[in-house]
Amino acid sequence: MNKKQFVFLNFCALLTFGTLCSIDVMAQNTVNISGQISHHKTAKISVYYFTDYIQYSQKIAKTTLDDQGKFSLDIAIQQRQPAFLKYGRVSVPILLEPGKPLQVQADASQLSSTIKFIGKNGGDNQYLIAYYQRFMANGKQYAVYDYIKKMTPSEFLSYLKTERQAQIQFLESYQKQASLSAAFVQYQTQTYQIQYWSNLLGYPRNKVYFTGKQVTLPKDYYSTLPKKFSWKDEWLVSADYQSFMGYYLGHKFHQKYPNKTTTSDYYYFVKNAMKNQNASRAMHTQLAKIVYGGLSGGNLPLSRLQGIYNDFMALNSMPQLRELLKVQYQLAKQLDKGKAAPTFTLKNLAGKQVSLSDFKGKVIYLDFWASWCKPCMKEVPHAKKLKEKLQGQPVAFLYISVDENDKMWKRAIERKQIKGEHLVAPGMQHAVAQAYNARSIPRYVIIDKAGNIWHRNASRPSGRAYQQIMAALDSK
Secondary structure, three states: OOHHHHHHHHHHOOOOOOOOOOOOOOOOEEEEEEEEEEOOOOOEEEEEEEOOOOOOOEEEEEEEOOOOOEEEEEEEEOOOEEEEEEEOOEEEEEEEEOOEOEEEEEEHHHHHHHOEEEOOOHHHHHHHHHHHHHHHHHHHHHHHHHHHHHOOHHHHHHHHHHHHHHHHHHHHHHHHHOOOOHHHHHHHHHHHHHHHHHHHHHHHHHHHHHHOOOOOOOOOOOOOOOOOOOOOHHHHHOHHHHHHHHHHHHHHHHHHOOOOOOHHHHHHHHHHHHOOOOOHHHHHHHHHHHHHHHHHHOOOOHHHHHHHHHHHHHHOOOHHHHHHHHHHHHHHHHOOOOOEOOOOEEEEOOOOEEEHHHHOOOEEEEEEEOOOOHHHHHOHHHHHHHHHHOOOOOEEEEEEEOOOOHHHHHHHHHHHOOOOEEEEOOOOOOHHHHHOOOOOOOEEEEEOOOOEEEEOOOOOOOOOHHHHHHHHHHOO
16 A cells, blocks of 8 residues: 555545545536635645545645735535645645635644634534544554454454444534534445444454454354445445445455455456446446456466456446556556566665666565555565575565655664665656556565566565565576
């Protein structure tokens, strides 16, 4: 996962049912956001939002404060749009709506706690800030991960019920003293239920990820889940619903076919499960995610994905999904097994230029990472053990950091004692990260002794990396 994905998903947990989180192509509209930031020291201010739920592409509008701290921005949006107002290092959630100008007043020294919204949807925006302070600020949004690690299934269910009740009570209490639109209240109430189900479904897999241990669930663990769901196209605009669709359909697939594991199997299951529900756009979006995931994040050769790619392109009615998958298909084609690995030359720790060709004749285990990436840091001790097992073998461990801060990059290497060849390609949009389709990290690629792609999306050190590297070593 990358930074912007994580931030977006946490924000959309605030307001994502009905028409609040949109990715549909609609008539373009404009909304004005203006205001004043008192006691300002930094002049730059911006508003940004995400335009899709697959790649999490951003649109950004920027301006500068005048001498009095005033600003005004006209922002192109399609319909109700969750966004972020960013000033300095602080980003606060806002909700933009066409035809509803939003005014902002805040003190730069304590922006998130002093910000006030004025406008037709000012009350809804003020609730988002209050909710953020109550449930998410100061690391509270990360608490669920600690609970997953520590709690038994029954304890976690109890926690989820308590949290959902707290959310509803907070909304009801806030509504008594402030003006909230009826539609907004309905969206929030329904969203809290969807969040409950999504967290319930995600717990078993996340428990294994965090602890490395399988978990035994009580027989009634899934009893609150609806047995069937009638998907609707209007739900596409909800990030929470899109997330829930993936969790729910995946759960139903594994229930029905516990021994089927391929991307193609899942694709055709989802297609069959959704085809008669008069929700073609919802189905196409979910199928696009499956194909995209196979092309960008899977280990399968392109030939094993060709069937579902062709099926989707013939079935799909949404132009933006067609173009998205066309681009991803070409990337997967360039990184298919046996293709020449994209060449690069990057700076190492000493400031010298190092090229991929310098390691020809060795199997290369390419690791895209960053100092701020917790899953990356979690793999460090496993990587150390992997290197010990491969000692004496012609294997190069090549680390490419996407850190944009050299000090943080070097500090992480020293603090964690990460041994290997270290290079830096600043930013997820760097040409090298893009060439290797490293849209999220950690990302691993195995290159064979001839300089060709062996695995475009290799296993982590904690997974099957050893077996994959050994297979590359044994290849002719």
